Amino acid sequence: MRKWRRPARMRFTLLYGAMFMLSGVVLLVIANLVGLGGTQVSRTTFPGAPPVTLAAANDHIASLQAQLSDTHTAQLRQLLIGSAVALAVMAVVSVVMGRVIAGRVLRPLRVITAATRRISADNLHERLAAQGPADxxxxxxxxxxxxxxxxxxxxxxxxxxxxxxxxxxxxxxxxxxxxxxxxxxxxxxxxxxxxxxxxxxxxxxxxxxxxxxxxxxxxxxxxGALTDRTVLSLGRLASAALEARAADVTAKSLTVHADADDGAWTQGNGTLLARMIDNVIDNAITHNHHGGRIHLATTTEGATARLVVETGGRLLDQEQVDRLAQPFQRLGADRTRSGDGSGLGLSIVAAIAAAHDGALDLRARPEGGLRAAISLPVATARVPA
Structure with missing residues (x-):
């Protein structure tokens, strides 16, 4: 089971509150000990007072002592109740103040964390440039x-x-x-x-x-910097890639089913996007078995244009499939083949998709084969390039 995650702000809040409560308890204990020091009763005889008998004096003293004891007990009870109420109120105040102080102490760290998360390999030129005292x-x-x-x-x-x-x-x-x-x-x-x-x-x-x-x-x-951006249709690029490889498809007796949605438009570098789709189609043809199938579909879901290419074949291990987007990674027996590709095809696809704020998702199909899905942002304007 995962350990309970305690943020630094909560730890500082608990620390500040506990220290304040401890000092308050010590202060109240000292005050009550001083108050419990006892009450001394002094007997004073005033000159010229009328003489009293010993029994009457003792009764009067006992009555005064009882009254004094009751008064002292009542005062002590009020002192304890007041101390408890004050301690409860200050406990709430100490927690609130501790949270505020902890927030102010940790605010620069939150700013640094947020700025560091925004910086990636594409914008390493940015800097935190923190202002403030040299601490x-x-x-x-x-x-x-x-x-x-x-x-x-x-x-x-x-x-x-x-x-x-x-x-x-x-x-x-x-x-x-x-x-x-x-x-x-x-x-x-x-x-x-x-x-x-x-x-x-x-x-x-x-x-x-x-x-x-x-x-x-x-x-x-x-x-690289994507300067020459244009609006392109994923469906048309995929259809052109299939037509250019018609001879390879026929040589392997592959069955191709294309469900290209002409509404799947995206914006980016035409050369890179064409190379990305060419690599996906090449991978689907090269690593397919004789007489296999290729299913190609382009769709639009909200702000995302998606190209999905599914191929048949043997059952694949998902852990190995997850590594295919890295350079020089191949599946099983394909690793030993030197004449079939360089092991860069899908890594280039992943890099081009990431450069266009998209992603490549590779999944091993339960019935065998591979499913490659490319997600890219939808173009705001649809103008044929």
Missing amino acids: EVKDLADTIDGLLERLESSFAAQRRFVANASHELRTPLTTMRASLDVAMAKPEPVPAQTAGLADRLRTELDQIDRLLDGFLMLARAQH
């Missing part, structure tokens, strides 16, 4: 600002490295591909073993080229 709270805010600055520098260095490395590696790949083409184009007969080796090298070079392209697309989706 522990400001030291904490300055420390977080320093951490954000280091994170921003690290993310920027990572983006530059991925982009520069991908661009630099394209040049030797192009040179290698051109050298292969020149060697194979010579008029002399090429041995079959050499031709097979050249074809294999071309395949590997194409795989590396796709991998670099995936790196660039992933870096752009995760940290």
Whole structure:
């Protein structure tokens, strides 16, 4: 069972209230002990007073002592009742005052917490910039600002490295591909073993080229600025992606059922959104069994436009499916395959969806296969791009 969560404000309130109550109880105890110190009765004989007998004097003294004892008891009872009422009232006041003081003490921490939650990988340039005296709270805010600055520098260095490395590696790949083409184009007969080796090298070079392209697309989706936004229909993009892959669908004898709602419009970068849907369709075709099925649907629910792609196949483990949105993650036996994709397809989809304030949801279907659902904000205006 979960432990009861006690906020810091409640703990401070209880601490302040308990300390005030303890000091009040000690003060009241001391006051009552002083009041209970007893009452001394003095016997004074006034000069010129008429003589009284001993018995009459004793009776008179006993009567006075009884009256004094009753008066003292009544005063003590009133003192105790008043003390109890005052203690109860001050207990309520101490709790209220403790809560107010605790709120004022913790207010800077709440501001820091709220500002830190707003800062993510997409807006690391923001800072807390806490104002106020140089105390522990400001030291904490300055420390977080320093951490954000280091994170921003690290993310920027990572983006530059991925982009520069991908661009630099394209040049030797192009040179290698051109050298292969020149060697194979010579008029002399090429041995079959050499031709097979050249074809294999071309395949590997194409795989590396796709991998670099995936790196660039992933870096752009995760940290790039979406400047060229336009309004697009998810249904039309999905239909175009299916038409472009009609040959692959026929080669696998796949049954495609498309329920595209032309009202599912969203706004974003056209190149990235087209690549996102292409990757989802490619994943549905590549990782489908021969004679399988693909069900595609686009819908609009409130302020959300949704694209859902379902495929048939074997039963999948949901824990493994949850990791597919991470780079270089594959399912089971697919991890050992080197010629089928780079393991970046769905991670690119998730990154592009997140860059457009959307999300990718992957679910293992109970009857087998995978369900990929992309949710994006609905465009305010529907103008064909």
